[in-house]
Amino acid sequence: MKIDPLIEDILCKALEGRELSKEDAIRLMNVDVNSVEAYVLMAIANSATRKLFNSFGEVHAQIGINYAPCSKKCKFCAFSVADKSVELSIDEVQRRAEQFVREGANAIFLMTTGDYDFDKFVKIGRAVREVIPPDMPLVANTGDFGKSEAKELLDAGFTAIYHVVRLREGVDTSIDPSERLRTIEAAKSVGLDLSYCVEPIGPEHGPEEIVDAIFLAKSLKPTVMATMRRIPVPGTPLAKLGQISQLEQAKIEAVTRLVMGDDILAMGVHEAYAPCLMAGANQVYAETGPNPRDEIVDTSKGRGLSVRACRALLREVGLVPRDGPARSLQGPLRRERR
Numbered sequence: 038m039k040i041d042p043l044i045e046d047i048l049c050k051a052l053e054g055r056e057l058s059k060e061d062a063i064r065l066m067n068v069d070v071n072s073v074e075a076y077v078l079m080a081i082a083n084s085a086t087r088k089l090f091n092s093f094g095e096v097h098a099q100i101g102i103n104y105a106p107c108s109k110k111c112k113f114c115a116f117s118v119a120d121k122s123v124e125l126s127i128d129e130v131q132r133r134a135e136q137f138v139r140e141g142a143n144a145i146f147l148m149t150t151g152d153y154d155f156d157k158f159v160k161i162g163r164a165v166r167e168v169i170p171p172d173m174p175l176v177a178n179t180g181d182f183g184k185s186e187a188k189e190l191l192d193a194g195f196t197a198i199y200h201v202v203r204l205r206e207g208v209d210t211s212i213d214p215s216e217r218l219r220t221i222e223a224a225k226s227v228g229l230d231l232s233y234c235v236e237p238i239g240p241e242h243g244p245e246e247i248v249d250a251i252f253l254a255k256s257l258k259p260t261v262m263a264t265m266r267r268i269p270v271p272g273t274p275l276a277k278l279g280q281i282s283q284l285e286q287a288k289i290e291a292v293t294r295l296v297m298g299d300d301i302l303a304m305g306v307h308e309a310y311a312p313c314l315m316a317g318a319n320q321v322y323a324e325t326g327p328n329p330r331d332e333i334v335d336t337s338k339g340r341g342l343s344v345r346a347c348r349a350l351l352r353e354v355g356l357v358p359r360d361g362p363a364r365s366l367q368g369p370l371r372r373e374r375r
């Protein structure tokens with residue numbers, strides 16, 4: 038059997054642990070998803086991940102705190118067209134965090150709309166820290182902030198942030214990409230880890246654009262990297278463009294994994310798709326409460342998977358669900374143990 042010699046050269050480079058260039062990544066992105074080359078690419082990314090993480094998989098569990106119209110009006114987000122406001126109480130957020138931990142989550146994420154009150158968010162974070170194990174990563178997924186707010190997150194017990202310069206940030210969103218980068222730098226400067234993602238990928242994003250986003254991610258040195266396809270949430274302006282297939286995302290996942298190399302502590306995929314878990318991903322998300330990809334106010338009754346379902350999916354693809362806290366996203370906790 039023969040495969041395209043140019044693709045073969047790039048894949049050999051990846052197998053030898055050499056860094057891929059942007060040109061290499063674009064060539065891989067241009068491979069047809071149904072070709073032999075695509076399956077070899079995914080197999081190599083899959084085996085790199087299994088080797089690096091010893092076949093362990095992780096479930097990161099996110100609690101959406103509020104469902105409300107968001108002033109940032111990102112063209113892909115359910116909250117940009119929300120017509121009501123619903124918010125979980127602190128007790129309820131604590132209860133859901135405890136339940137996630139009991140079910141076997143490896144990290145807890147707290148998410149709000151982009152304009153949620155920061156002091157309130159810190160207060161909720163502190164309350165959640167009190168009810169989860171001390172070495173359980175606690176991750177902030179909220180709006181933009183500066184260095185003093187980053188320090189407040191750290192002091193409240195957060196260990197990491199989920200923050201991203203989204204594809205076409207500033208065009209499909211009203212946020213300047215430099216503001217997103219400033220937030221990431223602020224968080225990193227106080228010792229918080231970064232969970233990053235190339236998102237939200239739609240059919241209109243070409244190989245060069247996606248590869249640029251992957252290389253930007255690499256320069257930010259996240260401890261968790263991921264990809265996410267855009268879900269066409271009804272009523273959102275970009276819904277009419279549709280979505281990429283799970284197979285297309287698996288190819289992007291594989292390219293992303295090989296570009297990132299072995300400097301990550303987990304490789305994620307939103308949402309939890311088996312093809313991506315066979316193409317370099319070893320980490321998926323359980324979700325409860327509001328979710329920007331779901332029009333249903335409590336995503337656990339909609340798109341959101343439970344921790345149990347995520348762990349079952351990891352087993353289905355031959356990964357071993359990790360017990361206890363994730364190694365990734367430990368931020369200051371990891372450094373304390375050194």
Ligand code: SF4
Pocket residue numbers: 107108109110111114115116117149150151152210329
């Ligand atoms: S993605 Fe975030 S910032 Fe954008 S509209 Fe949704 S909640 Fe607001």
